[in-house]
Amino acid sequence: MGMKRRWLGNSVSYIYLTILAAVATFPLLWIISSSFKSPGEMVGSPLSFFPKEPTLLYYDRVLNVLNFDVNIVNSIIVALSATFISIVISALAAYGIVRFFPRVGKVMTRVLITTYLFPPILLAIPYSILITKVQLANSLVGLVITYLSFSIPYAVWLMIGFFRTVPLEIEEAARVDGANKLMVFYRIALPVVAPGIVAVAVYTFINAWNEFLFSLILINSTGKMPVSVALYSLTGAEILDWGEMMAASVLVILPSVIFFLIIQNKIAGGLTQGSVK
Amino acid sequence: MKRYRRLLQTNATGMYFILPAILVVVLLLIYPILSSLYFSFTTKHLIRPQVKFIGFENYISILTNPDFYVAFANSIKWTIVSITGQLLVGFTAALALNRIPKLKGLYRTLLIIPWAFPVIVIAISWKWILNGVSGFIPNILVNIGATDELVQFFANPDLVFWTVVAVNIWFGAPLFMVNVLSALQTIPAEQYEAAQIDGASSFQSFWHITLRHVRVVIGLLLVLRTIWIFNNFELVYLLTGGGPADLTMTLPIFAYNTGWGLKQLGVASAITVLLLIFLLCVCFLYFKLLDKWEKEDEM
Known part of the structure; x- marks a missing residue:
């Protein structure tokens, strides 16, 4: 039975x-x-x-006539810069919270969720005004700055979970040997959580690669567009060329899917496995 | 013990570690939001330079605009229906994945793929698949005799809302699935064995053991996804632009159209501030419930 x-x-x-x-x-x-x-x-x-x-007709047209390769390079530059800056700032912050302010851990989690609450469209309005004011409209630098707003809170949140797993004893041993705090962080704690950080970095890269709203609002020349908005501009043509859209879509999505599947085990469960509790 | 304390006590140097992150939060989140709050009381325009302080006028004009209530109702309906669908599909998929003896990894990998889709590619691929002329689904429906004509998923007023919801469920269910699955895997098998010995039915085990273990995770996911779906601009905008006839007009699209279509950034700011206030209330209630559950779990 x-x-x-x-x-x-x-x-x-x-x-x-x-x-x-x-x-x-x-x-x-x-x-x-x-x-x-x-x-x-x-x-x-x-x-x-x-x-x-x-x-391969559409791929040829997308790359050689529409110059989509320029947009791909833009996206790589923006996503890599945003990822690098986010990871450095977030790793320091997550380590700082876990080691020096352990009591506020739960409060911090809630604060980070609250930042997630801010509607991107709410941020889009002041960003479009402020980024123009500092002469960074229609530039990749401006885009990178706005990406930090969503990548850093999320990366800190995930990394708090990783740094909690580092035993205090091994850091203590290094302290006795006279290493200062930054060296303890860099030489002892960081290597322990490195695999997790690589996963967060890849995830940050994917999110930056996929971003759409801020690029739509801040970038207006084709040569500066990242892939998401360049792809969107194809949908506004008078006669829609589905073939070109398909080829461009494949070029945009393949890096996302491949990277995502590589890190899925590290990231996917991590949302609830410890980083939150 | 003393040495541990020495390591923890030096909070001043600890501040240097978190300072850059705090700067980012202040400069990129708090300051812009405060400036948005300020703009919401002004005549801020996308192009015209002069700005006048007008008190609550923007808020009054929004709250007396019937279009706002249409968008608000759509947003609520779209959030509730989408999140229910995502939870049901994601939760049942997690239960199924958790019990199968083989191929778990393969199915998990395949099911997770929608999560990696950039939103613009979600929009383009579904618009292509559902395209009313040469789309795969309308054509196959005619081919198997389910419909007489090619179904216009994005133009038919009875279907468009549900089409967008279905795409959202397709995209969001994997996140529920993966996180519920990892929670399910932490339930000790002995609990089920003990329940079986005590003569519990499988429904009773499900209710008292399974659901009880995963409810905090599900609660948290519901908070995060409610926020995300309610705030989401791109998915609906790229699929339908809010149309036809405002049937899929949600608050973020309404704000975008006001800000960049009508160029009234002041009014648009006021809409997004109302959006945020509403979400803060919803989250407050959620957190109350989560706190209660977490306390019960600790007991």
């Missing part, structure tokens, strides 16, 4: 998960497939999954 019920429950679970997996992965597979279809097939056979005459 018990065996039979378990078997039934497992079968239902497998069927359910298979359906969900199909729904979850279909859009990715479909845009990849569409990006290789010929223009005729794109509209003519909307149900065929494998392109009959695979073509």
Whole structure:
């Protein structure tokens, strides 16, 4: 009886998960497939999954006519800079909170959640005014600055969980040997949590790469646009070229998905595993 | 013990560690929000330079504007329906993943993929899949005989809201799934065995053991996702732009249109301030509930 019920429950679970997996992965597979279809097939056979005459036509147009490579470089510059600055500031802050202000840990968590509360659209208005005022409108530097507003609170939050796992004893030993606080942090604590920090860095990079609203508001020339807004500008064309949009979408999403799958085990559970409690 | 205390007591140097982060929070979060609050009492315009202080006039004009209430109602409906859907799909997927003996990692990886999608790609790919001319889903529905004509998911007033909600569930369910799954995996197996020996039904075990263990995680996820969905501008804006006929007009889009469409940044600031006040109230209630649950868990 018990065996039979378990078997039934497992079968239902497998069927359910298979359906969900199909729904979850279909859009990715479909845009990849569409990006290789010929223009005729794109509209003519909307149900065929494998392109009959695979073509690189759209990729060629996106990179060589629309100069999407410039936007890709912009995005890499912005995302890397935002990630580097965020990680340095957040690692210091998370370590500082855990080691020197342990009592405020819970309060800090709530404060960080509160910063998450601020609607991006609420920040967008003052940012558009302030960034213009300091002459950074339509520049990648301005964009990097605004990205810190969402990446740092989140990174601090995740890293507090990591630094809690560093035993005080090993730091104490180094202190006895005369190392100062910054050296203890850099030489002892940081290496212990390094794998976690790499994961947070990758996650920060993905979020910066995917960001849309601030770029929409702050950047107005095609040559300065990061990929998200450059891709959006394709949707405003008078005659929509779905093929180009598909090829550009694939170029934008592949780094995201690949990086995300690499770090999924570190980040995905981390939200609730300890960083919050 | 003494040595530990010495390490902890030197809070002054500890301040240097958190100072840069505090600076960022002050300069990039607190200061902009205060300036937004200030703009909300002025005639701040996107292009015109002169600014006049006008007290509560912006707030009055918003609160007497029927469009505001349409957007507010849409926002609430969109948040509640989306979050319920995300929770149901994510929670059931986590339960299923937790019980299967094989392929757990593979299914988890496949199911998590929507989470990595940039919002602009979510919009473009679903608009392509649901496209009313050569989209996959409208065509396959005709092909299998489910509908006579190609369904216009984004133009049909009866469908557009639910279409956007479905896309949001597709995108948000994995976050629930993964976090609930990691909470489920921390439940000790002995508790279920003990319950079985005591003659508890599987529903009773589910209610008293499973749900009790994951409710704090779910509560926290509900807080975070409520905020995210309620605040979310991009997803709906990129899928529908708020249309057709304002059927998917939410507060953030309403604020954006007022600020960048009508160029009235002062009024737009006031809308976003109201948005924030509303969210603060919702979060306050959530935190009360979470505190109660956490205390019960500790007992």
